[in-house]
Amino acid sequence: MKIVTFYFVILKEDLMVSTATKVGNFTFDNCLMNAAGVYCMTKEELAEVEASAAGSFVTKTGTLEARPGNPEPRYVNVPLGSINSxxxxxxxxxxxxxxxxxxxxxxxxxxxxxxxxxxxxxxxxTILKKVQKSDYEGLVELNLSCPNVPGKPQIAYDFETTTDILTEVFSxxxxxxxxxxxxxxxxxHFDQAAAVFNQFPLVFVNCVNSIGNGLYIEDESVVIKPKNGFGGIGGDYIKPTALANVHAFYQRLKPEIQIIGTGGVKSGRDAFEHILCGASMVQVGTALQKEGVTIFDRITKELKExxxxxxxxxxxxxxxxxxxxDR
Known part of the structure; x- marks a missing residue:
């Protein structure tokens, strides 16, 4: 009897547990993927993610023309995550x-x-009209949240501008x-943002980008060059904020708008919590930068366990x- 019971546990874990998911009409064998900005700058990096256990990849956020970005050092790993500009x-x-x-x-x-x-x-x-005319049949993510372009505010904090942009986009x-x-x-702000997004036929929202304009100091100096050291914070620091955003929008958005959870994911438990809060897919950023694409195998195994x-x-x-x- 003990042998039969042990065999059943192995069968259940290996054959019955699935991390497959769906976003809109698109299916994915695994809910894990990279976060934009990590392992996605070049075709070679994207190919590594494609060949890994990840269910998908997202490309580096592309602008109309190529950009060199801010001067280096502009990304630094720190004990509980990362800071970047x-x-x-x-x-x-x-x-x-x-x-x-x-x-x-x-x-x-x-x-x-x-x-x-x-x-x-x-x-x-201009970009979206070219994508519309192209042969691309996949999902498109409009990044309304880049916090590290000097002189450029985050679009999604301006609800009027966001509404205007999305109104024209969906025309x-x-x-x-x-x-x-x-x-x-x-x-x-959760209420106001959700009221904006619910007006449009969005397939998903991705919560969240890094927490903008943090400051990390070693000895008596900042650690990155742009913006006198101010940069986006990722990793362990942001998981509670990311979970709150995922769940707040899960509660407020119409059911057809799904949620991708991003922020502080470095273990199966972290991915589990994002899904528990309402995420349909989970992106890995800072931890992927630190560990490499084999992280998808590890997190998937931990999540299935x-x-x-x-x-x-x-x-x-x-x-x-x-x-x-409740009590």
Whole structure:
């Protein structure tokens, strides 16, 4: 009898537990993927993620023209995460657009996310109109949250501008589109942002980008050069903020707008918590930068072990089912 019971546990963990997921009409064998900005600058880096256990990849946020970004040092690993002020270095959106089109025409390819943004509303529309006319059939992410371009505010903190941009975008853009968001910190801002997003046929929102304009000091000096050391904070520092944003939007957005959870993910437990708060997919950023693409195997294994222990066979068994203290 003991032998039969042991065999059942192995069978359940290995064959019944699945981390597959769905965003819009797109399916993914695994809910884990990279966060934009990590392992996505070049085709070679994207190919590494493509060949890994990750269920998908998102490209580096592409602008209308290629950008060198901010001066270095602009990214530094710190004990509980990272600080960066990259300044949107990228090879131009057409570089990434061409690559995802190339991949989608290959057999057994994964579904992908193309991340884009303009340095002005006009540039954003120019980019999206070209994507609309292209042969690309995957998901598109409009990054409304870059915190590290000097002189450029985060679009998503301006609800009027966000509404204007999305209104015009959806007057011509018919492909599946989502938005990358900065962290919000006030309940009323969750309410106001959700009211904006619920007006539009968005497929997903991605919560969150790094917490903008943090400062890390070693001895008597800042550790990055741009903006006198001010930069976006990632890693362990931001997980509670990321979880709060994921769950706040899960509570407020219409069901057809799904959530990608990003922030502080370095273990299966971290991924589990993002899904528990309502995420359909989970992105790995700082930890991926530190550990490399083998992290997807490790986190997937840890997540499956947690699911098996709790008796969950699919992500839908626990997605969004965060418990509250009622008494």
């Amino acid at each position: 990259m300044g949107l270095p990228n090879n131009g959106f057409e570089y990434y657009l061409d690559y995802v089109i190339e991949l989608q025409n290959q057999p057994n390819t994964k579904n992908h996310f193309l991340s884009v943004v303009g340095l002005s509303p006009e540039e954003t529309h 011509y853009f018919t492909k599946p589109l989502g938005v990358k968001l900065p962290p919000y910190f006030d309940i009323v 947690i699911m098996a222990k709790k008796g969950y066979e699919t992500l839908e068994d626990f997605r969004g089912k965060l418990h509250y203290i």
